[in-house]
Amino acid sequence: MNLFDIIGPVMIGPSSSHTAGAARLGKLARNIFGEEFNKADITLYNSFSKTGKGHGTDKAIVAGILGMEPDDENIKNAFELVKKSGIEVNFNYQDSNREVHPNTAMIKLYEKEKSMSITGCSLGGGRVMIQDIDGFKTEFTGEFNTIISIQRDKPGIVAYVASYLAQKNINIAQMKLSRKSKGDTALMIIETDEIPPESLKTDLENNEGIYKIVLSII
Amino acid sequence: MSLFTMKQIIEAAEEKGVKISTVAMEMESKESGLSIDEIKKRMTNNYDIMKNAVSHGINQVIPSVSGLTGGEGFRLWQGKDKGLSGDTILKASSRAMAVSNVNASMGRVVAAPTAGSCGIIPGVLITIGERLGKSEDEIVDALITTAVVGKVIAQNATVAGSEGGCQAECGAASAMAAAAAVELSGGTPSQAGHAAAIALKGVMGLICDPVAGLVEVPCIKRNSFGAAQAILAADMAMSGIESVIPVDEVIKAMGDVGHAMPEELKETAMGGIAASETAKKLEKKLLKNDM
Numbered sequence: 001m002n003l004f005d006i007i008g009p010v011m012i013g014p015s016s017s018h019t020a021g022a023a024r025l026g027k028l029a030r031n032i033f034g035e036e037f038n039k040a041d042i043t044l045y046n047s048f049s050k051t052g053k054g055h056g057t058d059k060a061i062v063a064g065i066l067g068m069e070p071d072d073e074n075i076k077n078a079f080e081l082v083k084k085s086g087i088e089v090n091f092n093y094q095d096s097n098r099e100v101h102p103n104t105a106m107i108k109l110y111e112k113e114k115s116m117s118i119t120g121c122s123l124g125g126g127r128v129m130i131q132d133i134d135g136f137k138t139e140f141t142g143e144f145n146t147i148i149s150i151q152r153d154k155p156g157i158v159a160y161v162a163s164y165l166a167q168k169n170i171n172i173a174q175m176k177l178s179r180k181s182k183g184d185t186a187l188m189i190i191e192t193d194e195i196p197p198e199s200l201k202t203d204l205e206n207n208e209g210i211y212k213i214v215l216s217i218i
Numbered sequence: 219m220s221l222f223t224m225k226q227i228i229e230a231a232e233e234k235g236v237k238i239s240t241v242a243m244e245m246e247s248k249e250s251g252l253s254i255d256e257i258k259k260r261m262t263n264n265y266d267i268m269k270n271a272v273s274h275g276i277n278q279v280i281p282s283v284s285g286l287t288g289g290e291g292f293r294l295w296q297g298k299d300k301g302l303s304g305d306t307i308l309k310a311s312s313r314a315m316a317v318s319n320v321n322a323s324m325g326r327v328v329a330a331p332t333a334g335s336c337g338i339i340p341g342v343l344i345t346i347g348e349r350l351g352k353s354e355d356e357i358v359d360a361l362i363t364t365a366v367v368g369k370v371i372a373q374n375a376t377v378a379g380s381e382g383g384c385q386a387e388c389g390a391a392s393a394m395a396a397a398a399a400v401e402l403s404g405g406t407p408s409q410a411g412h413a414a415a416i417a418l419k420g421v422m423g424l425i426c427d428p429v430a431g432l433v434e435v436p437c438i439k440r441n442s443f444g445a446a447q448a449i450l451a452a453d454m455a456m457s458g459i460e461s462v463i464p465v466d467e468v469i470k471a472m473g474d475v476g477h478a479m480p481e482e483l484k485e486t487a488m489g490g491i492a493a494s495e496t497a498k499k500l501e502k503k504l505l506k507n508d509m
Contacts, residue, residue, distance in 0.1 A: 003246050004260060006331045006368035006377070007339070007361060010267050013321030014283070014433040016333045051431035051487075054284040054504060056324050076283075076324040124378055125329065 009126045010071045017103055018048065018055035021122025023075060026064015028130055028142045029107040029118040031216040037109040040065055043092040045104040048122075050095055061105055062089055070126060101131075136187035137178050144173050144191035148214040149204065153179040153186040157209045161188065164204060170194045185211070224370050224411050224465045231407040238397065238407045239359040242366035261365075262358050264328045268317065268340035271327050275316025282322035284504050287434040291316025291337075294442070303446065306349055310449055311442035314341030318438040331368045331377040331390055334426075334433045337441035338391035339364050339398070342448045346399045360402050364394035367414055374466065375473025379426035380485040382476025384440060389421035389472060392444035392451070399452035415461035415468040417451035422468075423475055425483035427490025430501040436491060 011020035042061055044052050052058055056076065063078035064070075066085065074081065082089055097104075101121035108117040119132035130140050133148065140146055151157050158177065165172060171193040179186035201213045231241045243254050252260075274280070279289030294301075294312035301308045314337035321327045321336050330339040339361070347357040368377060371390045376382040396413035400406075405413075421444070429435040461468065482489030491497055 001369060001372060002250050003242065003257070003362065003365035003369060004264075006372060007261065007264055007365040008328055008330075010264065010326065010328050011333065012324050013327050013333050013336070014324065016329050019324070020329075020333070047431070050505070054286075054430060054432040054434075056283055059324070071326055073326055124380065125332070 005125065011126060012056075012060070012071060012073065012075045015055045016126045017122045017124045018051065018057045019060045019075070020070035020126035021103065021124070021128050022048070022052075022055075022057045022060035022105065023064040023068060023070040023072075024126060024128045024142065025105050025120045025122065026061040026107065027067065027069065028064075028120065028128065028216065029109060030065045030067060031142075032118050032130070032133060032148060032214050033109040033116050034214045035111060037087065037111045039088040039090075039110040041090045041092065041108040041110075043094060043106040045094045045097050045100050045102075045106075047102040048105055049093040057105075058091060061107065065107065065109070133187060135180065138187065138189050139176060140174070140189050140191060142216060143218065144193070145195050145218055146216040147190040147192065147196055147200065148216070149188040149190070149210055150212040151186050151188060152209040152211070153183050154209055157186075157207070158188065160207055160209075161190070161204060164200075165190070165192065165196070168197060168200075170196055222370065222373055224367070224414065224469070227366060227370070228407040228411050237359060237363070237401055238366060238410055239362040239401065242362050245366070257362070258355075258358060261361050262354070265354070265358050265361055267326060267328050268330075269344065271317045271320040271325060272313045272340055272344055274325060275319045276312060280319045280323045280325070282319070282432075282434050283324055284430070284432055284434065286429070286432065286500065286504065287322055287438055288319060290438050290442075291319050306345060307446045307449055309348075310341045310345035310445040312341075313344055314338050314441040314445035315438050317341065318441045322432075322434050322438065330364070331372065331394070332379065332387045334379060334437050335387040335391040335441060335444065337438075338388060338444040338448065339395050341441070341445040342395035342399055343402070346402050346449070346452075350402055352402055356402065360398035363398045363401050363410065367394040367397045370466075371469050371472075375469050376476055382473060383424060383479050383484050384426040385418070385421045385424040385472055386476050387426065388437075388440045388444040389418055389424055392421060392448045393418040395445065395448035396451040396455070399448060400455050403452060403456055405452075405456050409455040411465040412459070412461045413448075413451045413455035415463065415465035416454055416459070417448050418465075418468050418472055419461065419463070420447050420451065422472060425479060425490045426485045427483060427492040428485065428487055429492050429497040430504045431485075431487040431492075432504075435497075
């Protein structure tokens with residue numbers, strides 16, 4: 001914790017968890033999807049669902065998926081801006097779902113046949129956690145540079161990525177691997193201290209066992 | 219050099235004959251790798267945002283997103299010359315509510331330490347700085363003092379309403395502002411510690427009971443009380459009044475009280491004034507309305 005966690009963050013009100021955190025979740029979902037999209041389905045759970053309107057949670061998430069940061073004064077105009085952009089947005093509300101954190105949102109982004117579903121929660125003070133990407137359990141905050149790899153669950157892939165990072169002199173801060181079932185698709189989250197090079201995506205995707213690389217740079 | 223208690227920080231400042239903010243900046247610089255200049259620059263930026271929010275909120279009625287509140291800071295500012303509380307308290311209190319109004323309208327604020335309590339520190343610092351003719355540099359130093367007091371509270375108790383009630387948010391902000399007001403008045407680090415303890419004791423036990431779960435009622439008015447109380451606590455400490463219980467023990471007690479509070483009274487909108495008949499009616503109306 002530093003002094004700027006106490007006097008800060010700079011944010012659009014009224015709530016660090018329900019507004020600033022919500023905008024961050026939207027922004028992370030946009031980064032993770034990694035390309036243009038024409039439709040977003042947003043599900044708000046529990047407290048996000050019940051008190052979200054008065055806190056501008058819905059607007060903040062839309063602002064985030066449009067690329068705004070939590071201190072952007074245009075957050076309150078997010079609905080008008082998204083309408084202009086031509087992106088279709090739908091909201092669903094789940095008032096009481098005890099299986100998820102009180103402040104949870106599921107954001108599903110679509111482009112033609114492609115879609116990706118990203119679920120995260122807001123922990124307070126503007127900090128968030130991404131918990132699920134397309135059914136894969138994850139745990140990352142977006143506070144580090146993050147590499148997300150969707151890959152085959154087979155020997156050697158983790159070592160391949162790790163040695164690539166070692167060559168580029170990039171230090172791994174945290175790492176998490178999850179899979180749906182043995183030999184199926186796996187998801188690897190790597191948080192790094194240094195900024196990975198832009199060529200990382202194409203370099204790693206050259207490996208036939210790696211289906212997709214997403215980079216979220218802070 | 220990580221210091222975790224107010225006692226350690228106060229002793230370090232008094233040994234060197236410097237302000238709490240000086241110790242705080244050295245500590246932060248070592249921990250984060252940022253230079254003292256960078257820390258000051260970032261804090262000055264936060265101070266600028268606080269000033270903008272104040273002037274935005276005292277010069278006009280800004281309705282909240284829900285429409286439940288708006289214009290409290292503006293109205294008290296209009297009435298400040300004929301008020302009973304006196305110029306300094308009224309200015310600080312209206313400025314505190316003005317920032318809270320901006321927050322409730324989806325305007326830009328600095329969480330201090332939270333969005334719910336974001337008015338208290340700007341209200342007090344701007345008003346005391348103006349009253350004593352302090353430079354921006356000195357006010358930014360005082361802001362750094364608020365931050366380190368808040369850090370100690372966060373580490374040894376909590377600054378989240380959902381964990382400790384309003385005493386953890388507006389109470390912490392009031393204690394942080396009281397210490398900084400002493401520093402601006404030329405008091406000693408130990409007097410700053412007493413002021414923080416006195417302010418925090420004044421709101422010990424205060425619950426978090428937001429109507430309809432929104433950061434508006436009673437949050438906006440509680441920001442004004444937090445500011446007024448911080449100034450009174452600073453005055454007490456500057457007059458030589460001491461907190462019988464040391465500040466670190468008061469902080470710990472606040473955390474313990476917070477943990478003992480039932481969930482209904484910690485930001486869930488299920489207790490306190492949030493559970494009143496009128497609050498429930500408002501909640502129904504607000505949730506039905508497409509705001």
